[in-house]
Amino acid sequence: AYLPGELGEFEGKSSRRILKYLLGLYGTKINWSRIEELATFLKLPLDRQMNHLSKGNKQKIGVILALIPDVELLILDEPTSGLDPLITSEVYRLLSEKRADTSCTIFLSSHLLAEVEKVADRVGIIRNGNIAEVATLQDLKGLAMKRVDLLFDESVSEATLRSKIPEHIIEELTVSNTRAYLLVNRGNLNALLKILSDVQFTNIDITSPDLEEIFLKFYHNDPTSSQKEIVTMEES
Incomplete structure (x- = not known):
């Protein structure tokens, strides 16, 4: 149907x-x-x-x-x-x-990625009419990126962090007062952690990104792509 x-x-x-x-x-x-x-x-x-x-x-x-x-x-x-x-x-x-x-x-x-994440067993992402990826949510999160949240005692500048972290190591870096948010490919996580061992922070939290962050990563290099995603809920 x-x-x-x-x-x-x-x-x-x-x-x-x-x-x-x-x-x-x-x-x-x-x-x-x-x-x-x-x-x-x-x-x-x-x-x-x-x-x-x-x-x-x-x-x-x-x-x-x-x-x-x-x-x-x-x-x-x-x-x-x-x-x-x-x-x-x-x-x-x-x-x-x-x-x-x-x-x-x-x-x-659906384009309601937060809702999709609650119900889907497997996700397929379509980019320019072609299937860019098909995987379970767990595998997709594991293959894609990790989100690293850092907490500092005092305000930190984005320029300071970028001077310590090579550009090719991270996908994104956002700084807000005493917090910094980084997205890193799973393969670069260990290299990032080694670099961060010389950075003075009070707390670090490493999590898998949500589905929306994964989706945007697939379109990161092509903002003109037609954004549409197919979600499959497999039979039990």
């Missing part, structure tokens, strides 16, 4: 009639009690005409269309577009439940 980023217009048709028509194309019995349960939960007015619905409510029709059918593969293009953060969180929870209950594989395209 496929859910586009935006449903076509069904002028003069209610949410109920649209769902009945589109779900009827599967040729299986429609579980109306489940539809009404989801509509109530998502606060979708089933008997209101589509042209009188907000963008968010139109998107809820699509969400129900994605959740109801019993399919092996579900492809979703920006499924939470127009939804508020609370409903977005619930939609991802419902999708996770669907996957667990039916072993359905879900392909999800």
